[in-house]
Amino acid sequence: MKRKWWHDKVAYQIYPKSFLDSNGDGIGDLRGIISKLDYLKSLGIDIVWLSPIYKSPFVDQGYDISDYYAIAEEFGTMEEFEELLAESKKRDMHIIMDLVINHCSDQHEWFQKALADPYGEYADFFYFRKGKNGNPPSNYRSYFGGSCWEPVPGTDLYYLHMFAKEQPDLNWENPKLLEQLYQMINWWLGKGLAGFRIDAIINIKKDLAFPDYEPDGPDGLAACWKMVESVDGVGDLLETLKKNTFQKYDAFTVAEVFNMKEDELPSFIGKDGHFSTMFDFSAHALSIGGNGWYDAPDIDFKKWRESIVNSQLKVQKCGFEANIIENHDEPRGVSRYLPNYAQNPAGTKMLGTVSVLLRGIPFIYQGQEIGMQNTKWNSVEEFNDINTKDQYQLALDAGLSEEEALYACTKMSRDNARTPMQWSDLENAGFTTKTPWLKVNDNYPKINVKNQENDPDSVLNYYRKLIGVRKSAEYKEVFTYGEFVPAYLDTESIMAYYRETDEQRILVAANFGENTAELNLDYDIRHVILSNMNQSTKPQRSLKLKSCEVIVLECEK
Ligand code: TEU
Numbered sequence: 142m143k144r145k146w147w148h149d150k151v152a153y154q155i156y157p158k159s160f161l162d163s164n165g166d167g168i169g170d171l172r173g174i175i176s177k178l179d180y181l182k183s184l185g186i187d188i189v190w191l192s193p194i195y196k197s198p199f200v201d202q203g204y205d206i207s208d209y210y211a212i213a214e215e216f217g218t219m220e221e222f223e224e225l226l227a228e229s230k231k232r233d234m235h236i237i238m239d240l241v242i243n244h245c246s247d248q249h250e251w252f253q254k255a256l257a258d259p260y261g262e263y264a265d266f267f268y269f270r271k272g273k274n275g276n277p278p279s280n281y282r283s284y285f286g287g288s289c290w291e292p293v294p295g296t297d298l299y300y301l302h303m304f305a306k307e308q309p310d311l312n313w314e315n316p317k318l319l320e321q322l323y324q325m326i327n328w329w330l331g332k333g334l335a336g337f338r339i340d341a342i343i344n345i346k347k348d349l350a351f352p353d354y355e356p357d358g359p360d361g362l363a364a365c366w367k368m369v370e371s372v373d374g375v376g377d378l379l380e381t382l383k384k385n386t387f388q389k390y391d392a393f394t395v396a397e398v399f400n401m402k403e404d405e406l407p408s409f410i411g412k413d414g415h416f417s418t419m420f421d422f423s424a425h426a427l428s429i430g431g432n433g434w435y436d437a438p439d440i441d442f443k444k445w446r447e448s449i450v451n452s453q454l455k456v457q458k459c460g461f462e463a464n465i466i467e468n469h470d471e472p473r474g475v476s477r478y479l480p481n482y483a484q485n486p487a488g489t490k491m492l493g494t495v496s497v498l499l500r501g502i503p504f505i506y507q508g509q510e511i512g513m514q515n516t517k518w519n520s521v522e523e524f525n526d527i528n529t530k531d532q533y534q535l536a537l538d539a540g541l542s543e544e545e546a547l548y549a550c551t552k553m554s555r556d557n558a559r560t561p562m563q564w565s566d567l568e569n570a571g572f573t574t575k576t577p578w579l580k581v582n583d584n585y586p587k588i589n590v591k592n593q594e595n596d597p598d599s600v601l602n603y604y605r606k607l608i609g610v611r612k613s614a615e616y617k618e619v620f621t622y623g624e625f626v627p628a629y630l631d632t633e634s635i636m637a638y639y640r641e642t643d644e645q646r647i648l649v650a651a652n653f654g655e656n657t658a659e660l661n662l663d664y665d666i667r668h669v670i671l672s673n674m675n676q677s678t679k680p681q682r683s684l685k686l687k688s689c690e691v692i693v694l695e696c697e698k
């Protein structure tokens with residue numbers, strides 16, 4: 142396999158709005174990020190992904206871009222962004238931005254021009270279509286609820302939006318649009334950006350016939366991803382995109398891909414794939430409800446283990462996936478994947494270890510390194526997220542009580558990940574001196590960076606060790622390129638795997654159960670590399686693991 146500069150890197154996702162507010166307006170900003178680069182460096186981070194910082198009306202928190210060439214005023218200036226690039230470079234760190242090009246904002250100049258002249262040049266930057274028999278062109282439900290089609294005022298046309306109506310989809314069949322997008326991407330790469338996280342990219346290919354699908358909900362609509370799953374040809378668009386942009390800069394790209402066809406994996410992330418890597422969402426998929434968040438199933442340990450194992454085995458045949466526990470669209474991993482008895486520092490370290498040492502590129506989401514958890518939401522008014530508001534309504538429409546609907550959103554809301562970063566036990570967790578844009582988790586006096594800096598046994602200091610082990614001269618090779626071999630799959634509560642090269646064999650073993658477990662060891666142990674319970678004596682023949690204990694062992698080879 143040809144080695145790439147990003148193979149052995151560890152990445153960190155920043156949600157700028159909630160990271161650190163430097164000027165007291167309640168909103169995180171670039172100045173705040175710059176001031177924490179040393180903190181990220183001390184954690185062992187190489188690549189920093191910034192969720193969107195472009196100019197935006199923030200209907201979907203910046204995933205609705207009104208100017209791809211401008212930094213949102215809320216976050217700072219282009220000069221500050223350039224300073225961030227320069228300061229990162231000094232520390233040998235790489236910045237990647239979010240690339241949101243399936244859609245833009247309805248406030249973008251292109252869309253405004255399209256509305257002004259619905260049969261003109263810019264209308265063809267979007268999907269403007271005539272309705273059918275007094276109805277929209279097709280029966281698609283958008284990801285955020287309601288029809289995917291919105292009337293174009295003063296005409297009998299509709300425009301397509303897979304997400305909110307303020308996020309019109311861009312027409313990837315139009316070479317003029319593509320030229321504009323390529324130019325913009327290259328402009329950013331030319332500034333010294335290391336690459337992009339690529340948003341919702343599978344949606345760019347449309348079936349231009351826009352066929353109706355069998356309705357799948359009481360609203361009489363069908364989920365728009367059904368069109369995405371049945372249409373072919375996204376690969377051609379992605380390959381042309383890569384050749385015109387990323388490839389020229391040897392950029393790192395990580396794609397957000399749902400609904401991919403199984404056999405497309407090698408063309409997406411294999412040798413010369415469309416992207417460097419893409420996120421593994423297989424664990425996340427386990428809690429997708431049939432109808433919405435209100436019927437989202439709880440995580441079952443064995444299914445969770447199976448999903449990760451299967452994904453690792455499949456992906457290592459062709460490339461690298463990006464491994465996450467959580468991101469800005471997900472509840473906090475500690476609250477979601479750990480049973481109640483494990484939602485403590487030991488369990489948090491265990492979950493982190495199992496994820497960070499997998500084969501692939503680890504992505505840590507801000508606050509994960511201190512074990513941030515879901516927030517208690519007291520009323521629907523406390524949420525900001527557009528997706529959460531829709532899911533709340535969906536639950537009510539399905540006949541749930543207000544209390545039940547709130548409970549469903551409390552568990553699944555994207556705002557769980559978006560509450561401000563907990564820096565200290567000062568008011569508002571040290572995130573801002575004024576009123577934060579979204580409420581701070583009440584548990585900040587207990588869970589915060591400052592406390593954990595001072596405690597050698599903290600989750601934060603454990604994450605530092607964990608990342609340190611992964612990147613150490615001794616183990617870098619095996620954790621980067623070593624094969625993933627699952628182990629102890631017949632046990633009830635153990636998540637375990639080997640990482641192996643010709644020279645080395647490492648065992649990672651974690652006990653997710655409530656009781657102590659004992660395993661027969663298949664190899665002699667050389668020594669203990671890492672333990673979340675400060676275990677330093679090497680086990681012989683058998684390995685005892687307490688509840689929430691994880692151990693990383695070097696075995697004979
Ligand atoms: O997410 C795409 C996506 O499919 C999500 O909307 C997902 O279905 C949802 O979050 C599940 O709750 C990306 C971004 O990550 C997300 O923040 C944006 O809202 C979305 O694209 C639109 O740009």
Ligand code: CA
Nearest residue numbers: 162164168170
């Ligand atoms: Ca600010």
